[in-house]
Amino acid sequence: MKNKLYLFLILLAAATAQAQEPVVVSAWKEVFKGPxxxxxxxxxxxxxxxxxxxxxxxxxxxxxxxANPKLQWVKHTFIDVQMMAHDRYFYDPVTRKYTVTKYLNDLKKRYGGIDAVLIWPTYPNIGVDNRNQYDLTANMPGGKAAVKQMIKDFKANGVRVFFPIMIWDHGTQRIKQTMPEALVKEMKDLGADGLNGDTMSGVSDDFYGFAKSENYPLAFQPELSLKDLKMIEWNTLSWGYFWGYEHDPGISIYKWFEPKHQVNITNRWATNKTDDLQYAFFNGIGYNTWENVWAIWNQIPERDAESIRRISAIYHQFPDVWSNADWEPYIKTEQKGVFASKFPDANKTIYTLVNRDSTDANGTQITLPYIAGQKYWDLWNGKEIVPQISGSNAALNFKIEGYGFGAVLVANGTAKPATLTAFLTKMAVMSKRGLKTYSASWEPATQQMLPIAKTKLAVKQPAGMLRIPAVKGYNFESVGVMIEGNELPPAVGVQHSWESHPARSQKHSMDIASFYIDQYPVTNKQFKTFLTATGYQPTDSHNFLKDWFKGIYAEGEAELPVTWVSLADARAYAKWAGKRLPHEWEWQYAAQGTDGRVYPWGNDNNKANYPPADTARAMRKPTAVNAYPQGASPFGVIDLIGNIWQWTDEYHDEHSRTAILKGSSYYHAQTSGWYFPPALELTKYGKYLLMAPSIDRARTIGFRCVADAQ
Structure with missing residues (x-):
């Protein structure tokens, strides 16, 4: 009896010990807490x-x-990037060429380059009209043929190409196929490698099913945490998102569950990437170098860029060791604040180390079992380590900078291969300069407004225009309706001349000189007159006057506002007419007067004063510009809100061009809060990302002109 009880207690104790569940930390439940x-x-x-x-x-x-040979590249996708298709390093609208080499050379110069790119042509512009996610990809400059070649250019440089899944896109133009079928077939046709699931807690298995039926092995990478671990089977990559970093590094749950699964830590708004990079290196996982965030440039600081360069070099020198099933975190270290992980394979072992404290760690970093004939190399500093042997132990001495990194290679004592010699030489050169000597400071990218040249001063009131009197101390207040981007300065907005960085909202007292403004937006009839007089034809003509047929608008639509015109098209018309496009504040002053009213007629949202909203997926055309005279401003300007968005100012920095749209439109896409938001109030604006006329043109965007007055 005693023996049975004793055995029961032993089994109970063992079961209790085995039943301990790892502690999960981080808001997204993607990280285990350490011991x-x-x-x-x-x-x-x-x-x-x-x-x-x-x-x-x-x-x-x-x-x-x-195990699929066609997806082995996934585990080697160490450095990827989400890139706006609108990035000026990626496409040149003047030469009308994709500049893949320019884009990649910039990344290679700054932090060593990338393994994959997520090209993003959709959000935040999607929903400005009823073009869906497929239309916006098709509307990329040059069309399908150019996009295919662009993808080939990336792949020729060893870079895999992803496009997004807008899983919430059910309010725009309908498609005949299901979304998984349509997107998988589109990716196969374009030659892309993967799909990123925007807002998705795991790309669903119907996407995988269609990829399998098409015999086209796509890689799937959701934005958010997986709904369940079963999804790791076909979601071969994921993002490490908002991990809530602690001093002792956490363990990636997905990496631990499936070591061949590639996690890329993503922290787009962070201006200091040290936590991200240390957690990545400790776990042997990748990093997403996202810098262009909805046309706000959040450049990686020099120190972090150099860290990425060195981490990436180590990853790529030993590409398969990081996915080994026998990796172990929290290997015993000798220095306070230093943490290590072990990545073994058949004939070598690599240890990654991170110093989570601000002070340098000197002396013995790690003590390993001594095995005769083994050699040790400090990979981070590019030199061999002579161990201090004490009995059965080998103590490895080297320095790790404060908030720095270390890496050790342990291998047998056979002749050192030439590739390792070359690699160590490269790392030794890089490590001559400590990370602390690189700037960790961050500053927002400076934006500038594109100048608008004054017109010839009008001596008398031009036909169809109204005079707006000069004003002293006009209180210009405006706030962008962009969905996200308030986390840091700069916010997702624009930088006026009086601001130190881009901002979502503006408040400024200013003097405005007298000017004339078109009483109505430019109509189809007026634009046709311009075409007849000038023979104007844009070099990039895709979507130009898309609702016209054989160069003429439909019968009965002469007084509809002209749409499907780019900023360049609008400027060409204005120049021919002896006019220009208005500044944002000129448009707002002409619509608002000086009493700060919210709508042109006052402060109440009287829906009888502008066209009704269209929430249908098919989308109607705009309304005639003279249909709602009761919606006039204090100066008599008509059709200011609720019919079409209207072009005003353009802003740019080194990487992005954006336009300020005023007036909102009649089209309001439904089913999701991620679509381009309306801005009916005069004190609001929409920020529209610019890439090329082909994709910039929309059924809901037109313009009106101004002329400077004596």
Whole structure:
């Protein structure tokens, strides 16, 4: 009886020990907490391994996709980037060429380059009219043929290409196929490599099913945490998002569950990337170098860029070791604040180390079992380590900078291969300069407004225009309706001349000289007159006057505002007419007067004063410009809100061009809050990203002109 009781207690104790669940931290539940103390590490690791086996058994995990030869590149996608298709380093609207080499050379120069690119032509512009996510990809300059070649150019440079899934895009133009079928077939046709699931908690298995039926192995990468671990089977990549960094680094749950799964840490608004990079290196996972965030340039500081360069070099020198199933975090270290992980394979082992403290760590960093014939190399500093042997232990001495990194290679003592010699030489050159000598400071990219030349001063009132009197101390207040981007300065907005950085809202007292403004937006009839007189034809003509047929608008639509015109088209018309486009504040003053009213007629939203909203996916055409005279401003300006967006100022920095749209439009896409928002109030504006006329033109965007007055 005593023996049975004794055996029962032993089994109970063992079961209790094995039942310990790893502690999950971070808002997105993607990170395990480390051991509570060094002496608890072995039990903690045992719990992690036990958890992994239980979960795999429970969901009947199948890793067949990770064995697919056509997807082996996934585990080598160490550095990727989300890139706005509107980035000026990526496309030149003057030469009408994709500048892939220019784009990649910039990244290579600053932080060593990338393995994959996520090209983003959709949000935040989607919803300005009813073009869906497929239309916007098709509307990229040059059309399908140019996009295919652009993808080939990336792949020729060893860079894989992703496009996004706008899973919420159910309010724009309908498609005949389901979204998974349409997107998979589109990616196959274009030759792209993967799909990123915007707002998706795991790309659903119907996408994987269609890729399988098309015999086209796409890689899937959701934005958010997976709904369940089963989805790791076909979501071969993921983002590490908002991990809530602690001093002791956490363990990537997905990396631990499936070491061949590639996680790329993503923290777009952070201006200091040290936490991101240390957590990545500790886990042997990748990083997303997202800098162009909805046309705000959040450049990686020099120090972090240099860290990425060195981490990437180590990753690529030993590309397969990081996905080894036997990796172990929290290897015992000798210095306070230094943490290490172990990545073994058949004939070598690499240890990654991070110093989470601000002070340098000197002396012995790690003590390993001594095996005769083994050699040790300090990969971060590019030199061999002579160990201090004490009995059965080998102590490895080297320095790790405050908030820095370290890496050790342990291998047998056979002749050092030439590739390793060359690599160590390269790392030795890089490490001559410590990370602390690189600037960690961050400053917002400066934006400038594109100058608008004054017109010839009008001596008398031009036909169809109204005189707006000069004003002293006009209180210009405006706020952007952009969906996100308030986290940091600069916000997702624009930088006026009186501001130190881009901002969402503006408030400024200013003097405005007298000018004339078109009483109505430019109509189809007026634009046709311009075409007849000048023979104007844009070099990039895709979508130009898309609602016209054979160069003429439909019968009965002469007084509709002209749309499907780019900024360049509008400026060409204005120049021919002896006019110009208005500044944002001129447009607003002409619409508002001096009493700060919210709408042209006052402060109440009287829906009888502007066209009704169109929420249908098919989308009607705009309304005649003279249909709502009761919506006039204090100066008599008509059709200011609720019919079409109207071009005003353009802003640019080194990487982006954007336009300020005023007046809002009649089209309001439904089913999602991610579509381009309306801005009916005069004190609001929309920020529209510019790439090329082909994609910039929209059914809901037109313009009106101004002329300077004596």
């Amino acid at each position: 509570v103390s060094p002496d608890k590490r072995d039990q903690w690791l045992a719990d992690l391994k036990s958890w992994r086996e239980r979960q795999r058994t429970q969901i009947k995990y199948n890793d067949i996709l990770y």
